[in-house]
Amino acid sequence: MAWRALAAFAALATLPALPGLPTYYLLLAFDALLFGAIAMSLDLLMGYTGLVSFGHAAFYGLGAYATAILLERGVLSVWACLGAALVVVGLYAAIVSYFATARRGIYFALLTLIFAEVVYTFFRYTQTFGGSDGIQGLPDALLWRGVAIDTPRRKYYLVLVYLAAAYAICRVVVTSHFGRVLVAIRENEDRARFLGYNVQRYKMAACMISALLTGTAGAIYPIRSAFATPDLMLWTESGEFIISVMIGGLGTLVGPILGGAFFTILRDKASSFVDWYFIVIGGVLVLIVLFMPAGLLGVRRLVGFRQWRHGA
Amino acid sequence: MAARGVVLEVDSVSKSFGALAALSRVGFAVSEGQVFSVIGPNGAGKSTLFNVVSGLYAPSAGRVTFRGHEIAGWPPERINRLGIAKTFQITNIFPAISVRENVRVAAQSRAPESGRLASLWRSADVEARVTELLEPFGLATRRDEPAQNLSHGEQRYLEICLALATEPTLLLLDEPTAGMTPGETKDATALIRRIALQRGLTVLLIEHDMSVVMGISDRVAVLHFGEKIAEGTPEAIRSDPRVIEAYLGGAED
Numbered sequence: 001m002a003w004r005a006l007a008a009f010a011a012l013a014t015l016p017a018l019p020g021l022p023t024y025y026l027l028l029a030f031d032a033l034l035f036g037a038i039a040m041s042l043d044l045l046m047g048y049t050g051l052v053s054f055g056h057a058a059f060y061g062l063g064a065y066a067t068a069i070l071l072e073r074g075v076l077s078v079w080a081c082l083g084a085a086l087v088v089v090g091l092y093a094a095i096v097s098y099f100a101t102a103r104r105g106i107y108f109a110l111l112t113l114i115f116a117e118v119v120y121t122f123f124r125y126t127q128t129f130g131g132s133d134g135i136q137g138l139p140d141a142l143l144w145r146g147v148a149i150d151t152p153r154r155k156y157y158l159v160l161v162y163l164a165a166a167y168a169i170c171r172v173v174v175t176s177h178f179g180r181v182l183v184a185i186r187e188n189e190d191r192a193r194f195l196g197y198n199v200q201r202y203k204m205a206a207c208m209i210s211a212l213l214t215g216t217a218g219a220i221y222p223i224r225s226a227f228a229t230p231d232l233m234l235w236t237e238s239g240e241f242i243i244s245v246m247i248g249g250l251g252t253l254v255g256p257i258l259g260g261a262f263f264t265i266l267r268d269k270a271s272s273f274v275d276w277y278f279i280v281i282g283g284v285l286v287l288i289v290l291f292m293p294a295g296l297l298g299v300r301r302l303v304g305f306r307q308w309r310h311g312a
Numbered sequence: 313m314a315a316r317g318v319v320l321e322v323d324s325v326s327k328s329f330g331a332l333a334a335l336s337r338v339g340f341a342v343s344e345g346q347v348f349s350v351i352g353p354n355g356a357g358k359s360t361l362f363n364v365v366s367g368l369y370a371p372s373a374g375r376v377t378f379r380g381h382e383i384a385g386w387p388p389e390r391i392n393r394l395g396i397a398k399t400f401q402i403t404n405i406f407p408a409i410s411v412r413e414n415v416r417v418a419a420q421s422r423a424p425e426s427g428r429l430a431s432l433w434r435s436a437d438v439e440a441r442v443t444e445l446l447e448p449f450g451l452a453t454r455r456d457e458p459a460q461n462l463s464h465g466e467q468r469y470l471e472i473c474l475a476l477a478t479e480p481t482l483l484l485l486d487e488p489t490a491g492m493t494p495g496e497t498k499d500a501t502a503l504i505r506r507i508a509l510q511r512g513l514t515v516l517l518i519e520h521d522m523s524v525v526m527g528i529s530d531r532v533a534v535l536h537f538g539e540k541i542a543e544g545t546p547e548a549i550r551s552d553p554r555v556i557e558a559y560l561g562g563a564e565d
Contacts, residue, residue, distance in 0.1 A: 173432055187406035187408055194398055195474065196392035196421040196478055201427075
């Protein structure tokens with residue numbers, strides 16, 4: 001697994017070296033990998049813990065605003081942006097996850113959604129942060145003094161490094177003691193309690209990890225786009241994260257990365273050809289759900305339970 | 313009652329659901345190393361009693377004391393950490409993961425990493441313990457099978473394995489042989505007795521099947537409509553007229 005992951009990241013690292021690759025595609029690759037990373041973070045909750053969050057857009061958007069607000073005020077260090085995003089998203093996620101995990105089933109989804117809508121509404125109507133226009137025209141961030149993340153290639157490598165780090169974290173977490181408990185909670189929450197596990201604590205911790213990874217992805221986004229808008233926090237965004245996880249395959253980590261990338265590229269291609277591209281996307285998704293209900297990568301799991309057996 | 317070596321004391325416990333009194337002033341004491349059985353017809357309150365002891369319900373009144381701790385009203389995970397493990401009447405396992413993973417997640421609950429930050433990146437080596445738990449139940453060869461593919465009898469055994477994996481000193485067994493054939497029941501009963509002896513376990517058993525109870529119990533209490541109507545040795549219970557009237561006298565199941 002580790003070898004294959006290394007090979008995949010090495011291949012991705014050579015992408016900018018492709019002769020004649022238009023900048024447009026490099027930025028599309030950025031978006032695809034970023035979306036994939038978010039879907040993977042959400043998979044920790046959906047695929048491993050069995051919790052469906054309808055509020056991940058808020059973690060993403062808060063991370064984006066943290067960066068945007070700092071860049072706008074002339075704090076250009078990437079590290080400061082990431083640090084601020086982690087603090088803001090961490091505080092918010094602690095509150096959301098505490099309340100959301102106190103309830104079971106549909107209530108978790110509803111509470112995450114409601115909290116996210118509150119955050120969306122706050123940024124949508126607060127003129128200090130640009131209201132519905134958000135914060136536009138941001139300067140380039142600095143990796144360190146004198147090194148700006150100003151070219152598409154540098155931006156691409158930033159997201160690639162983030163994805164690799166996030167993947168490594170998720171992989172370690174799901175194969176750890178903690179990850180096994182998450183799966184046990186997904187499979188049978190009550191029994192997990194009777195084995196001595198404080199289920200709510202584990203769910204909260206899973207939420208926090210997922211939220212912080214998503215918030216970091218959010219913090220990276222304005223470095224590429226030079227803006228942050230309240231639309232990043234809209235519930236449809238959360239829905240697209242969920243769809244990406246489903247397309248890729250629950251509980252596989254790699255699957256949701258592919259799912260997120262696939263969704264991003266499909267949306268981009270479809271929207272460049274026709275105005276009613278959502279119908280095209282919808283049609284493709286229906287086909288996937290009908291013919292690959294376990295997702296792009298989930299098929300393997302149905303066949304042999306390989307990942308459980310070789311989980312260690 | 314002998315106060316020496318009492319592990320679990322249930323003291324006039326009542327539990328009502330609305331107007332329904334599922335348990336009224338039930339009390340008994342279980343001594344170290346005993347196999348203590350609670351019997352009674354369906355609806356007598358046996359499972360409610362278990363749910364109170366294991367932490368699913370808080371009692372409406374009364375006290376439950378385990379090794380000096382007043383545990384009534386504690387959440388299940390806390391009670392489990394104190395050394396009480398429960399098996400379920402309706403098989404309650406982790407269906408889609410392998411038998412090995414089922415027992416592993418239960419066994420690691422007692423690893424030093426459990427509940428610590430390091431559990432995020434570390435994984436306790438419990439492989440040896442998993443094998444040791446699966447072996448006596450004949451599940452070692454089925455370890456890579458998803459738990460849902462096991463036969464009913466095997467799933468009942470896995471259920472006990474999960475409970476034992478948390479290293480309890482008191483094991484609550486809720487009709488462990490439910491749904492087994494008479495032959496399987498006999499084997500299971502002997503196995504439970506042997507394992508309890510080996511591990512020095514105290515066992516609180518709920519049973520329906522009188523042959524199981526009479527074979528392995530040191531002491532038996534009889535519940536009827538939420539009240540304890542008798543308690544004694546299996547022989548005494550067998551000949552107690554109130555018990556015969558309430559339970560044995562009725563249709564044998």
